[in-house]
Amino acid sequence: MSSPDASHELSPRLPTTTRFGRVNRDILGTLHPGRLYFAALALCLLGIGWGVWSWTQQVNSGLAVTGLHNPVMWGAYITTFVFWVGIAHSGTLISAILFLFRARWRAAISRAAEAMTVFAVMTAGLFPIIHLGRPWLFYWLIPYPNQRGLWVNFRSPLLWDMFAIGTYFTVSVLFFYLGLVPDLAVLRDNSTGWKRRIFSVVSLGWSGSTREWKHFNSSYLFMAALATPLVISVHSVVSWDFAVAIVPGWHSTLFAPYFVAGAIFSGLGMVLTLIIPARKILHLEEYITSSHLENVAKLILFTSLIVTYSYLIEFFFAWYSENPYEQTVFMSRAVGDYAPLFWLMVVCNCLAPMLFFIPSARRNIALLFVISLLINVGMWTERFVIIAGSLARQFDVTTWRDYGPSWVEWSILLGSLCWFLFWFLLFIRHLPAIPIAEVKEAMLHGSPARNSLTAEGQP
Amino acid sequence: MSGVLGIFEQREDLLKAVKEARTENLGPLEAFSPAPDEDLIEAVSPGKSPVRWLTLLGGVTGGICGMALTIWTTAQWPLLITGGKPLISIPPFLIIAFELTILFGALGTVSGFLYWSIWARHRRPLPYDTRFSQGHFGLWIECPSVDTEQVAKFLKERGATEWEIR
Numbered sequence: 001m002s003s004p005d006a007s008h009e010l011s012p013r014l015p016t017t018t019r020f021g022r023v024n025r026d027i028l029g030t031l032h033p034g035r036l037y038f039a040a041l042a043l044c045l046l047g048i049g050w051g052v053w054s055w056t057q058q059v060n061s062g063l064a065v066t067g068l069h070n071p072v073m074w075g076a077y078i079t080t081f082v083f084w085v086g087i088a089h090s091g092t093l094i095s096a097i098l099f100l101f102r103a104r105w106r107a108a109i110s111r112a113a114e115a116m117t118v119f120a121v122m123t124a125g126l127f128p129i130i131h132l133g134r135p136w137l138f139y140w141l142i143p144y145p146n147q148r149g150l151w152v153n154f155r156s157p158l159l160w161d162m163f164a165i166g167t168y169f170t171v172s173v174l175f176f177y178l179g180l181v182p183d184l185a186v187l188r189d190n191s192t193g194w195k196r197r198i199f200s201v202v203s204l205g206w207s208g209s210t211r212e213w214k215h216f217n218s219s220y221l222f223m224a225a226l227a228t229p230l231v232i233s234v235h236s237v238v239s240w241d242f243a244v245a246i247v248p249g250w251h252s253t254l255f256a257p258y259f260v261a262g263a264i265f266s267g268l269g270m271v272l273t274l275i276i277p278a279r280k281i282l283h284l285e286e287y288i289t290s291s292h293l294e295n296v297a298k299l300i301l302f303t304s305l306i307v308t309y310s311y312l313i314e315f316f317f318a319w320y321s322e323n324p325y326e327q328t329v330f331m332s333r334a335v336g337d338y339a340p341l342f343w344l345m346v347v348c349n350c351l352a353p354m355l356f357f358i359p360s361a362r363r364n365i366a367l368l369f370v371i372s373l374l375i376n377v378g379m380w381t382e383r384f385v386i387i388a389g390s391l392a393r394q395f396d397v398t399t400w401r402d403y404g405p406s407w408v409e410w411s412i413l414l415g416s417l418c419w420f421l422f423w424f425l426l427f428i429r430h431l432p433a434i435p436i437a438e439v440k441e442a443m444l445h446g447s448p449a450r451n452s453l454t455a456e457g458q459p
Numbered sequence: 460m461s462g463v464l465g466i467f468e469q470r471e472d473l474l475k476a477v478k479e480a481r482t483e484n485l486g487p488l489e490a491f492s493p494a495p496d497e498d499l500i501e502a503v504s505p506g507k508s509p510v511r512w513l514t515l516l517g518g519v520t521g522g523i524c525g526m527a528l529t530i531w532t533t534a535q536w537p538l539l540i541t542g543g544k545p546l547i548s549i550p551p552f553l554i555i556a557f558e559l560t561i562l563f564g565a566l567g568t569v570s571g572f573l574y575w576s577i578w579a580r581h582r583r584p585l586p587y588d589t590r591f592s593q594g595h596f597g598l599w600i601e602c603p604s605v606d607t608e609q610v611a612k613f614l615k616e617r618g619a620t621e622w623e624i625r
Contacts, residue, residue: 020493020594143532151532155541155551163558171565178572182494182592189589204577207587210503212576213495218508219572223565226514230561237554440494440594444470 044422051415065408072391072403077131079383084124090267091117096227107438114176119423121169157240164237182437235263249329249390258310265303269375276369297362304353338389348378462601465614465622472618473596477502491597510571517567525556
């Protein structure tokens with residue numbers, strides 16, 4: 001793949017017919033992975049099956065099979081919900097916010113990040129339903145005209161959540177699909193038989209005429225402009241699920257920006273976790289280069305600093321407020337029963353990313369991968385510490401009670417991870433993992449794929 | 460509908476051909492490219508895309524719907540557990556209105572894309588070559604059938620490697 005002959009084919013001196021043909025071949029070549037792929041797919045299905053079986057146990061016996069008990073009624077499920085919603089955010093950051101800022105390097109990783117957004121929201125959306133005692137009544141959250149004349153309470157943050165997540169899912173899917181249409185046309189023109197028929201339908205008969213591109217460009221720009229405030233609103237609303245309550249450790253105006261920064265931070269970690277193995281397996285090193293990964297590492301460093309600042313300022317709030325309940329919660333966080341989790345979170349989210357101040361660390365792929373895994377663990381732990389840790393240490397000492405997830409909760413958590421990976425695996429098998437049209441657009445402006453996608457546009 | 464489809468290998472040749480076809484007023488034009496190209500769009504179809512009006516319409520509709528839904532349903536079923544706040548509490552309702560503004564705005568944008576990019580093309584189909592999604596460019600010039608030979612000659616002189624008379 002990186003032989004001098006092959007990369008010569010992307011040289012700007014050659015006609016576009018040669019260079020673009022090479023792009024099509026490389027990116028469509030990713031669609032034929034081997035036996036390992038099917039093994040991974042089977043493993044994911046097994047994990048999903050195990051999660052579903054555990055869930056049937058919970059539906060059968062009720063929430064008693066979880067570790068949830070007064071006063072900790074929000075535990076691993078809500079933690080995992082917040083975790084997956086957060087993962088989704090970096091996809092929108094890369095596809096919408098960096099697009100508006102004209103950071104060209106985003107093109108190489110934008111498709112994978114957008115797909116990750118869609119699948120992460122699909123995973124997150126399961127958890128509020130799993131958490132319900134009677135999950136079959138989840139549709140009561142939707143305001144619809146009914147015989148009893150009942151309406152939902154729009155003053156409840158849980159309703160805001162429903163609207164925010166529902167909108168986020170719809171907009172992410174539309175945005176993902178819109179960007180995919182020209183690439184589906186490439187797939188159509190490169191396939192035969194029933195595959196060609198399917199791609200003909202889903203590519204909507206795209207022909208690449210100038211007028212189509214004109215409206216496409218305009219629509220893409222507006223979708224990016226709509227997705228940008230949306231992504232900030234979604235995690236703000238998620239944070240208000242907590243901040244609007246008066247629970248010490250939750251009741252803070254800091255929560256919205258703090259959660260948004262944390263969400264982008266965790267999502268960027270997940271981007272690296274998925275892309276580093278994917279580029280290796282799919283042989284896309286020439287398109288997703290180490291400078292792309294370095295740019296993501298810089299964004300991680302930046303968001304990590306915001307998250308670290310938020311951790312510090314939370315303790316400052318508790319101290320400065322002179323509120324004994326707030327102070328107790330934060331003391332318990334740092335030195336109490338949940339302290340090991342708190343310090344794990346500090347190591348993963350604050351200390352480990354500091355290595356990215358060193359340029360050579362940002363270019364060390366193995367180190368990037370390890371730190372991305374640490375960030376995933378650290379951000380799940382952060383939400384657990386905030387949610388369960390605060391509920392376990394509320395106002396009255398006599399109500400204090402520790403919480404740990406039961407095997408059912410761990411199984412469903414594992415099942416959700418497999419569900420997410422399952423969709424991602426299907427995605428890299430069936431759709432181009434890199435936006436073909438965007439790579440070509442960058443090459444049209446007179447530079448080979450590698451340079452134009454990497455050199456300019458530092459985050 | 461008759462005309463000529465020329466296939467180009469060089470973007471610069473195509474751009475020149477489009478500009479000259481415009482000045483010679485050969486007939487309605489449509490170009491094809493494997494990637495979006497601002498210069499080509501400017502040459503073939505100048506002006507702004509009307510999609511933005513549907514984005515605006517969708518957004519405004521969504522905002523109004525959000526406020527109407529929250530206020531109307533609250534008035535229909537007045538839950539008096541507002542903690543001393545008015546029944547029609549604007550700040551939380553604004554959150555719903557905001558989300559629906561974005562949702563309807565996005566739906567409007569995609570409808571605009573489907574209408575102007577997809578539906579308009581299906582209504583008036585043009586010839587297509589599968590190489591347009593690879594690396595080739597195309598230029599379709601619509602003209603009366605008596606002029607097709609002349610237009611084909613024009614395209615050939617401007618660097619078209621192949622041409623097809625319809």
